[in-house]
Amino acid sequence: MNHTAEIISVGTELLLGNIANTDARDISTMLSELGINVYFHTVVGDNPERLKSAVAVARTRADIIITTGGLGPTYDDLTKETLAEAFGKKLVFDEAEARDIEEYFRTRLHSHAMTDNNYRQAMLPEGCVPFHNECGTAPGCAFEAEGVHVLMLPGPPSECIPMFRRCAMPYLRRLSELEIHSHNIYIFGLGESYVEDKLRPLMLRLKNPTLAPYALEGSVRLRVTAQAPTREEAEELMAPVIEEVRGTIGDYIYGIDTGSLEMTVSNLLRDRRLTIAAAESCTGGLFSKRITDIAGASEVFKGGAVTYATESKADILGVDRDTLQSLGPVSQEVAAQMARGARRVFHADLGVGITGIAGPGTDESGLPAGTVFIALASEEGTTVRSLHLGAQRDRVRIVAANHAFDMARRYLTGLPIE
Amino acid sequence: MNHTAEIISVGTELLLGNIANTDARDISTMLSELGINVYFHTVVGDNPERLKSAVAVARTRADIIITTGGLGPTYDDLTKETLAEAFGKKLVFDEAEARDIEEYFRTRLHSHAMTDNNYRQAMLPEGCVPFHNECGTAPGCAFEAEGVHVLMLPGPPSECIPMFRRCAMPYLRRLSELEIHSHNIYIFGLGESYVEDKLRPLMLRLKNPTLAPYALEGSVRLRVTAQAPTREEAEELMAPVIEEVRGTIGDYIYGIDTGSLEMTVSNLLRDRRLTIAAAESCTGGLFSKRITDIAGASEVFKGGAVTYATESKADILGVDRDTLQSLGPVSQEVAAQMARGARRVFHADLGVGITGIAGPGTDESGLPAGTVFIALASEEGTTVRSLHLGAQRDRVRIVAANHAFDMARRYLTGLPIE
Numbered sequence: 137m138n139h140t141a142e143i144i145s146v147g148t149e150l151l152l153g154n155i156a157n158t159d160a161r162d163i164s165t166m167l168s169e170l171g172i173n174v175y176f177h178t179v180v181g182d183n184p185e186r187l188k189s190a191v192a193v194a195r196t197r198a199d200i201i202i203t204t205g206g207l208g209p210t211y212d213d214l215t216k217e218t219l220a221e222a223f224g225k226k227l228v229f230d231e232a233e234a235r236d237i238e239e240y241f242r243t244r245l246h247s248h249a250m251t252d253n254n255y256r257q258a259m260l261p262e263g264c265v266p267f268h269n270e271c272g273t274a275p276g277c278a279f280e281a282e283g284v285h286v287l288m289l290p291g292p293p294s295e296c297i298p299m300f301r302r303c304a305m306p307y308l309r310r311l312s313e314l315e316i317h318s319h320n321i322y323i324f325g326l327g328e329s330y331v332e333d334k335l336r337p338l339m340l341r342l343k344n345p346t347l348a349p350y351a352l353e354g355s356v357r358l359r360v361t362a363q364a365p366t367r368e369e370a371e372e373l374m375a376p377v378i379e380e381v382r383g384t385i386g387d388y389i390y391g392i393d394t395g396s397l398e399m400t401v402s403n404l405l406r407d408r409r410l411t412i413a414a415a416e417s418c419t420g421g422l423f424s425k426r427i428t429d430i431a432g433a434s435e436v437f438k439g440g441a442v443t444y445a446t447e448s449k450a451d452i453l454g455v456d457r458d459t460l461q462s463l464g465p466v467s468q469e470v471a472a473q474m475a476r477g478a479r480r481v482f483h484a485d486l487g488v489g490i491t492g493i494a495g496p497g498t499d500e501s502g503l504p505a506g507t508v509f510i511a512l513a514s515e516e517g518t519t520v521r522s523l524h525l526g527a528q529r530d531r532v533r534i535v536a537a538n539h540a541f542d543m544a545r546r547y548l549t550g551l552p553i554e
Numbered sequence: 555m556n557h558t559a560e561i562i563s564v565g566t567e568l569l570l571g572n573i574a575n576t577d578a579r580d581i582s583t584m585l586s587e588l589g590i591n592v593y594f595h596t597v598v599g600d601n602p603e604r605l606k607s608a609v610a611v612a613r614t615r616a617d618i619i620i621t622t623g624g625l626g627p628t629y630d631d632l633t634k635e636t637l638a639e640a641f642g643k644k645l646v647f648d649e650a651e652a653r654d655i656e657e658y659f660r661t662r663l664h665s666h667a668m669t670d671n672n673y674r675q676a677m678l679p680e681g682c683v684p685f686h687n688e689c690g691t692a693p694g695c696a697f698e699a700e701g702v703h704v705l706m707l708p709g710p711p712s713e714c715i716p717m718f719r720r721c722a723m724p725y726l727r728r729l730s731e732l733e734i735h736s737h738n739i740y741i742f743g744l745g746e747s748y749v750e751d752k753l754r755p756l757m758l759r760l761k762n763p764t765l766a767p768y769a770l771e772g773s774v775r776l777r778v779t780a781q782a783p784t785r786e787e788a789e790e791l792m793a794p795v796i797e798e799v800r801g802t803i804g805d806y807i808y809g810i811d812t813g814s815l816e817m818t819v820s821n822l823l824r825d826r827r828l829t830i831a832a833a834e835s836c837t838g839g840l841f842s843k844r845i846t847d848i849a850g851a852s853e854v855f856k857g858g859a860v861t862y863a864t865e866s867k868a869d870i871l872g873v874d875r876d877t878l879q880s881l882g883p884v885s886q887e888v889a890a891q892m893a894r895g896a897r898r899v900f901h902a903d904l905g906v907g908i909t910g911i912a913g914p915g916t917d918e919s920g921l922p923a924g925t926v927f928i929a930l931a932s933e934e935g936t937t938v939r940s941l942h943l944g945a946q947r948d949r950v951r952i953v954a955a956n957h958a959f960d961m962a963r964r965y966l967t968g969l970p971i972e
Contacts (some may be wrong), residue, residue: 149768151592153583154777162598165571174569175604177597179578186593193611209747210767234756244924244944251747271946292769294948300951332819350572414860420846421839424860431914431947439866442832442842442858444851450899452859452870482866496849 138434139311140173142198143458144190146180146206146215148293159204159289159296166300167542169382170308171316172200182212195284205291207274209253215288216277218260223281225261233266234258262287267303269487271295277305281330285311294436317370318345320363322391323379328356332431335382345374347381354535357395368381387551392540393443397541398426404548406435412544413476413482414440415453418463418492418508422537434533438482443474449491453477466491479513486547487513488540495527505529507535512543519553521542557729558591560616560920562608564597564633565709577622577707588782589728590618600630610877613702617842618726623709625692627671634677634702641699643679651684651693652676652882658691661772664935684723689713696725704727736763736779739799742960746774751856752802756795763792765799772953775813805969807867808960815959822966823854823904830962831871832858832901833871833892835883836910840955856900861892862944867909871895884909884918889927890936897931905931905966906958906970923947926954930961930971932970937961 143160152159160177167174180190187206195199203427206215220227237258241250260266260277267276267287272295287304288381289296323331328351332339335358335519339347347363360377364370382389392398403470405412414423424440428434433471441452446465449455453475463469473491492508493499506529522538525532548554556963561578568575569613578595585592593615598608605624612619623632638645647761655676659668678684678695685694690713694706705722707714746769750757757765763780773947778795781787800807823830832841842858859870864883866872873891880886889907897905910926911917923945929938939957943950949958964971 148654148766150579151582151595152586152766152779153579153581156576157595161568161574163571168570175599175601176608177575177595179570181593183593189615190594197607208769212766244946248758251751253750261667271949294771373699383738394588405572416839419843420851420855421842421858421860422836424839424862425843427836428860428912429861429951430950431912433838434862434917435863437838438859439862439870440839440844441870442860444840444842444846444855444857445900448857449796450745452857452899458861482863483871494846494849530847533847 138171138173139200139489140175140198141167141200142189142194143174143177143204144187144194144203144459145177145204145291146187147179147180147495150179151181153177158293158393159291161296162293162327163202163204163300166305167308169316169318170305171312171314172308176368181451182206182214184214184218187215189220191219194531194536198312200287202287202289202304204289204296205352207257207276207288207290209251209257209273211453219286219288220261223279223284223286225263225279225281226261227259230254230260230266230275233260233268236275237273240355261468265307267299269299269323270296271298271506276303277343304513309548311312314363315367315370317367317374317376318359320395321358321373321378321385322392322395323356323358323385323388324354325388325389325399326343326356326385329440331356331358335381338384342377345377347377353399353531354538376504387546387549390545396426397538397545399430401544401548402427402430402433402436408548409549411436411438412486412488413438413478413484414488414490414540415441415478416442416490417444417449417474418494419443419490419533419537422533423488423490423540427539438484440480441478449474453481461476466499466501466503466507466509468492468520468522471511471520472513475511475518476515485514486544488544489513490536490540492523492532492536493527494532506532508532510536510539512540512547514547521554555590555797556589557617557618558593558616559620559624560612561592561595562605562612563595563597563622563709564600564605565597568597569599574609576711577709579710580715581620581622581718584723585726585736588959589730589732590726596739600632600721602632602636605633605636606640606946609637617701618703618705618729620705620707620722622707624675625675625706625708626815627669627691632832632911634679637704637706638679641702641704643681643697643699643939645677646680648678648684648693650680650726651686654686654693663943679784683725685717685719685902689716690869694721695966696722700739718730718786732781733788734779735785735792736777736783737792737796738811738813739776739778739796739807740813741774741776741803742815742956743760743806743810744773744774744803744834748802749774749776753799756798757801760789760795763795765795771949772956773815794861805964805967808963814844814965815956817837817848818972819959819966820845820851820854822963824967825855826968828903829854829856830906831856831896832906832908832958833896834858834860834908835867835907836890836912837951837955838862838912840951841906841958844955844959851950859896859899869893871899876950884917884919884921884925884927886927886938889929889938890931893929893931893936895972901933904962907931908958908964910941910950915949916945924950926950928954928957928961930958930965
């Protein structure tokens with residue numbers, strides 16, 4: 137049987153336009169992986185009457201209702217009360233969840249006092265499956281009543297999405313006969329339309345698995361999705377497609393199911409017992425920040441210098457003062473010296489140097505915003521990429537860091553770097 | 555008369571989770587400025603039957619229906635047809651819009667050939683106000699029928715939002731008598747429930763303006779919203795409430811309408827013509843990355859050292875090797891020496907030092923994950939905060955960087971720092 141879900145997002149902040157509904161986007165992606173149809177999203181404010189009416193509409197057109205938001209400790213958080221009433225359920229005090237909330241307060245929020253409102257968060261619909269919140273105090277839950285599965289999750293994306301993945305996915309997977317499995321193929325260095333052009337014959341030919349491209353910030357994701365009774369059978373369907381994509385796209389593929397260039401580079405460094413260090417100017421620490429997002433980064437990352445002021449490029453990294461004077465801090469040669477400096481002062485096997493103009497304006501050099509030079513230094517020498525990335529500051533910084541990771545990846549896998 | 559709008563966003567890509575509904579967010583912000591209530595957002599796929607049912611629901615609860623999406627040239631773009639039919643309007647060929655589309659093709663899309671489908675985009679409901687599209691081919695429009703104002707806009711944000719601002723805002727402004735204005739008060743160092751407890755009497759007393767708290771990552775936002783015939787009158791209503799909140803919350807408020815600690819610190823440094831530098835370990839460059847997110851950061855930020863490896867704390871920042879040995883790299887004293895080192899090597903007025911264990915695991919020290927020491931060094935001396943932030947790596951890093959910015963803010967405004 138094919139299930140249909142509706143996502144009801146509760147929160148006046150969504151209706152005021154304070155935030156975009158990324159929960160609905162991310163949950164929809166995961167529902168689509170499960171083969172569950174989504175025909176409507178509804179957003180409603182922190183208002184029990186209007187939430188009730190949204191639920192009344194949703195239950196006429198979906199057999200799975202997923203709410204996000206309104207589980208917080210404050211008086212306007214009324215999702216549980218409203219949904220429980222709509223489906224004739226009482227709220228009962230869940231002793232175990234109350235202990236978990238206490239524990240969260242003790243261990244995570246040392247400075248905050250727990251209030252009666254927080255205990256109210258431990259009230260859950262009778263007979264529900266509680267969804268434990270590892271990233272906050274509000275538990276979620278699921279129950280079945282009157283032919284509808286109701287799942288409630290907290291609103292903050294940092295709580296909602298991990299809980300959906302950990303608790304709601306297994307709950308929903310059991311409702312379905314065919315399993316849906318997928319792999320993501322990540323590509324850097326080719327545009328989405330180019331990738332789509334190259335793969336169109338394959339995409340049109342395929343029925344199961346399917347193949348779909350998505351543009352990410354500066355890279356492309358190809359998703360292969362198969363439906364089958366078991367994971368093994370799904371994998372058998374997907375394997376030849378992944379091979380065919382590899383044949384067409386080649387070494388622009390930087391990862392399968394490894395969604396970040398930094399993770400790819402981190403894994404390669406660890407396997408080869410090598411280390412890296414960074415010298416950053418226009419990216420302002422983004423390269424270092426991204427590689428240290430990964431737990432255990434200290435095995436592969438020695439450190440970084442954010443040499444934003446020109447003199448610090450000389451002071452800390454030993455970039456030649458005459459070069460800084462004659463060629464300017466945004467130049468191929470300075471990038472190369474920064475990379476070698478990072479490698480030397482941090483005693484790392486690889487050094488990255490990034491210098492450029494993040495924008496939106498230019499600087500005293502008069503070079504256009506988005507001019508970036510990226511160097512990779514190793515014991516074999518130094519390679520520099522020259523880039524023109526446009527004038528959008530955030531994008532320039534992200535894409536520049538992506539290129540630095542891509543150069544490291546190519547070096548570490550023996551591919552041409554430039 | 556108070557108007558109520560509902561936004562219906564049409565697009566299967568929204569239901570598949572390919573993109574977030576930023577159109578609804580941005581339109582809601584503008585509607586709130588106009589004093590138009592928004593009680594629901596609905597998202598529906600490219601399916602005329604389901605769109606029809608969404609319109610049938612919306613017209614029972616809103617007197618303004620705003621659609622986004624489904625105005626493109628392809629066969630599944632059926633918003634105009636569906637809405638026109640729902641409100642008993644014929645579509646008629648709009649000669650002027652057809653000429654505009656031809657013009658757009660000639661001047662902007664040199665490489666694309668115009669097809670019959672593009673002429674179909676010039677079919678508009680009889681008697682409507684056309685909304686000219688300056689950023690694409692699909693015109694939007696507005697009409698009034700059966701007591702409802704229907705506005706249709708294209709889906710791509712780069713077309714939708716400029717058209718809303720240029721065409722829909724003036725159309726809607728004429729319908730409304732009251733304007734809505736708001737201010738955001740940002741708080742660091744107190745939890746959401748604590749803030750709400752403190753402000754509950756005020757929140758319950760208020761009708762216009764209203765006051766509502768929202769939890770952010772490691773900080774809290776309070777939104778004050780007033781309805782009045784003019785901006786001036788709204789400001790007059792809000793001013794005493796903001797004063798009362800200031801009286802209650804005091805110097806935990808770090809900004810009004812300035813939503814980030816780094817922006818607050820950046821502005822304070824610029825006003826005082828001072829500079830800052832950072833030495834980071836567990837935050838891995840996040841402090842530097844955040845302050846350089848802001849265009850023009852080079853005026854106030856000299857640079858940062860991400861001294862992830864222990865020896866680099868000594869090599870680059872001059873942290874005492876004996877101290878590193880005896881107290882370990884995660885210690886109050888090392889944080890203080892890092893802050894002083896950053897100040898010295900980058901020739902900055904203020905130095906920040908952050909050392910800790912981001913988690914999720916511990917390190918050789920055996921200290922619990924989330925143990926973080928943050929130091930601020932100035933010409934007057936060095937202050938250190940000791941924190942225990944739990945074991946969630948991302949949160950530890952974000953909150954640790956927040957504390958560093960908060961210490962700088964407090965120093966720069968003459969408040970106690972610890």
